[in-house]
Amino acid sequence: MLGVVIAVAALLVSFALFEGYENALKEVILGANAHVYIFRSGSDDLSKEDMRRIREVLDSQTEISTYAPIILTQALAVNKEQHAGILLRGIEPDGEELPTAFRKYVQTGSAELSNPLDTVIGVRLADQLGVTVGDSIKLVSPMRTRITPMGIRSRSRKFRISGLYQSGMYEYDSRFVFTRLETASQFASIGNQVSSVEIKLHSDEVENADALAYEWEKELGLGFQVVSWIFYNGNLFTIIVLEKWILFIIMSLLVIIASFNVVSATATSLMEHQGEIGILKAYGMTNANLKLIFLSRMIVLATIATAVGEAFGWIMGVFLTRQTLYQLKGDVYFVDEINVHFSWQNCLLVFGVTMLIVALSTLIPLRRISQLKVVEILRG
Amino acid sequence: MYLLETEKIVKTFNDTGEKLLILNGIDFRVERGEMVAITGESGSGKSTLLHILGLLDKPDSGCVRFNGELAPTEDKLLSKFRNQNIGFVFQFHYLLEDFNARENVAMPRLIGTGNRSESLRIAQDLLSSLGMQHRLNHYPNQLSGGEQQRVAIARALINKPDIVFADEPTGNLDAKHSNEIISLIEELNRDMKQTFVIITHDKSISSRMQKSYTMQDGALRLG
Numbered sequence: 001m002l003g004v005v006i007a008v009a010a011l012l013v014s015f016a017l018f019e020g021y022e023n024a025l026k027e028v029i030l031g032a033n034a035h036v037y038i039f040r041s042g043s044d045d046l047s048k049e050d051m052r053r054i055r056e057v058l059d060s061q062t063e064i065s066t067y068a069p070i071i072l073t074q075a076l077a078v079n080k081e082q083h084a085g086i087l088l089r090g091i092e093p094d095g096e097e098l099p100t101a102f103r104k105y106v107q108t109g110s111a112e113l114s115n116p117l118d119t120v121i122g123v124r125l126a127d128q129l130g131v132t133v134g135d136s137i138k139l140v141s142p143m144r145t146r147i148t149p150m151g152i153r154s155r156s157r158k159f160r161i162s163g164l165y166q167s168g169m170y171e172y173d174s175r176f177v178f179t180r181l182e183t184a185s186q187f188a189s190i191g192n193q194v195s196s197v198e199i200k201l202h203s204d205e206v207e208n209a210d211a212l213a214y215e216w217e218k219e220l221g222l223g224f225q226v227v228s229w230i231f232y233n234g235n236l237f238t239i240i241v242l243e244k245w246i247l248f249i250i251m252s253l254l255v256i257i258a259s260f261n262v263v264s265a266t267a268t269s270l271m272e273h274q275g276e277i278g279i280l281k282a283y284g285m286t287n288a289n290l291k292l293i294f295l296s297r298m299i300v301l302a303t304i305a306t307a308v309g310e311a312f313g314w315i316m317g318v319f320l321t322r323q324t325l326y327q328l329k330g331d332v333y334f335v336d337e338i339n340v341h342f343s344w345q346n347c348l349l350v351f352g353v354t355m356l357i358v359a360l361s362t363l364i365p366l367r368r369i370s371q372l373k374v375v376e377i378l379r380g
Numbered sequence: 381m382y383l384l385e386t387e388k389i390v391k392t393f394n395d396t397g398e399k400l401l402i403l404n405g406i407d408f409r410v411e412r413g414e415m416v417a418i419t420g421e422s423g424s425g426k427s428t429l430l431h432i433l434g435l436l437d438k439p440d441s442g443c444v445r446f447n448g449e450l451a452p453t454e455d456k457l458l459s460k461f462r463n464q465n466i467g468f469v470f471q472f473h474y475l476l477e478d479f480n481a482r483e484n485v486a487m488p489r490l491i492g493t494g495n496r497s498e499s500l501r502i503a504q505d506l507l508s509s510l511g512m513q514h515r516l517n518h519y520p521n522q523l524s525g526g527e528q529q530r531v532a533i534a535r536a537l538i539n540k541p542d543i544v545f546a547d548e549p550t551g552n553l554d555a556k557h558s559n560e561i562i563s564l565i566e567e568l569n570r571d572m573k574q575t576f577v578i579i580t581h582d583k584s585i586s587s588r589m590q591k592s593y594t595m596q597d598g599a600l601r602l603g
């Protein structure tokens with residue numbers, strides 16, 4: 001039964017790890033990001049006129065929790081010798097809840113962009129550039145680069161870092177720079193236009209994002225493009241869920257291997273108790289009841305083994321999240337913290353699968369009970 | 381009418397292609413309240429006959445009647461019939477190692493009725509009446525061979541069977557314990573009119589029975 005304990009622990013902890021990863025990713029991607037995006041078709045920006053039309057349509061939609069215009073522009077962030085390609089996100093800082101949640105991730109400094117040249121940047125970008133709250137960085141707009149007689153002139157601007165945020169999503173923490181909408185608009189010289197509108201849905205509508213996007217695109221009419229998060233990240237989650245179940249099946253094989261012991265233990269037990277089986281049969285006990293006796297004994301043992309294994313797996317999982325020796329590579333796995341997610345459903349699932357395997361491993365050798373003849377047992 | 385009656389029981393075994401005729405048309409009768417011994421050389425077919433009489437095995441031909449009626453053939457009904465009408469005692473007592481004396485005795489009744497507390501109570505009374513009241517909660521490995529066989533006899537009696545088959549019940553016991561067990565069987569026969577068919581190759585035992593048969597060449601002969 002030790003094998004079963006270990007296999008159950010491995011099964012539970014691997015499943016919890018994967019689910020923890022899936023949840024962390026979902027939390028960051030869906031929590032930090034908007035769910036639906038509206039663009040102008042082609043690569044144009046949205047004009048004031050477009051915005052009026054969009055507001056007209058969106059204001060009557062009950063599925064929407066909040067929406068806001070946003071300006072997105074690429075830039076180069078420079079601090080002394082250090083530089084990094086970034087994505088400047090101009091947002092309306094007064095919005096109570098922004099489609100792109102960044103406030104709750106701000107760890108040092110302030111989330112408020114109170115001055116026009118305030119920025120909030122990710123911790124990884126800050127590391128890369130060697131800056132912190134209160135420092136300033138120069139943002140260079142590649143779009144506005146001109147060649148002049150004096151050489152290459154780029155439009156650049158100094159910003160002050162008013163806060164640092166950490167979402168746990170490597171991509172965001174190393175790329176996004178938040179600033180006020182007007183500031184971004186000036187920086188990108190796009191006048192009154194915005195890049196897109198971001199929409200956050202009520203949580204129970206998140207999975208419907210695709211259908212809603214389709215509906216609103218029709219409603220908005222020609223010239224608008226409405227895209228949901230599923231378009232960007234849906235595949236990722238499909239793959240993760242698929243991988244999770246493949247892993248579950250592979251780890252279940254461990255339980256099956258561990259159950260080979262159960263098969264042989266049951267067979268041995270049958271041999272040892274042959275005489276008793278014979279006398280019970282002579283006194284009229286049915287094969288079904290005899291099997292039930294052996295099965296229930298094994299189920300009791302397996303229940304204990306599974307419970308111990310699950311407890312063990314749980315301890316291992318907690319240890320994994322506490323330890324600092326090994327961290328995920330953020331640029332490979334998107335999230336750099338190891339997360340485990342235990343739920344009673346998972347424990348129940350592992351329990352059920354283990355019990356099923358143990359029960360089958362017991363019942364296979366127990367088939368012999370029906371073939372055992374009393375007279376043959378008595379003859380020895 | 382006889383309690384037990386057989387008609388031309390024939391039983392053969394296939395031993396590596398060779399046909400062994402073990403029972404060659406046995407006609408055997410037992411009356412209610414009788415105590416019958418069957419003796420014979422080892423390998424003469426005594427156990428084979430007892431298994432057929434006890435409905436644990438089927439003859440090639442011939443039949444067994446209890447109170448003039450054939451036993452049921454369907455497996456479940458046959459099991460039930462054995463449970464209610466037949467008791468067994470074997471040379472090796474086959475007590476359940478993980479259960480104490482009282483539980484072992486209660487077992488056939490529990491199988492038959494499913495009533496645990498009643499079965500245990502009757503088992504306790506029965507064991508006490510066999511002088512085992514001080515061994516109720518002992519496990520088989522804590523009991524002497526003679527005590528274990530007493531438990532096995534109590535187990536055979538708990539469902540008040542018409543007949544008890546005992547296959548060399550003293551084969552494993554020394555002379556003193558052997559004598560005690562046979563005395564107990566005699567007592568049960570005398571006081572409770574319990575019917576017994578006992579296989580033994582001990583002449584001193586068979587001579588104490590009301591009737592004694594000898595098995596030879598596939599046939600039974602009185603005396």
Ligand SMILES: Nc1ncnc2c1ncn2[C@@H]1O[C@H](COP(=O)(O)OP(=O)(O)O)[C@@H](O)[C@H]1O
Nearest residue numbers: 393394395402421422423424425426427428429
């Ligand atoms: N299943 C079997 N296959 C072959 N031979 C058997 C089988 N069962 C019993 N026998 C043979 O039948 C004979 C009678 O056996 P048994 O009834 O046990 O004798 P006893 O109880 O009188 O010593 C023996 O020779 C034994 O080897």
Ligand SMILES: [Mg+2]
Nearest residue numbers: 426427428547
């Ligand atoms: Mg024999």
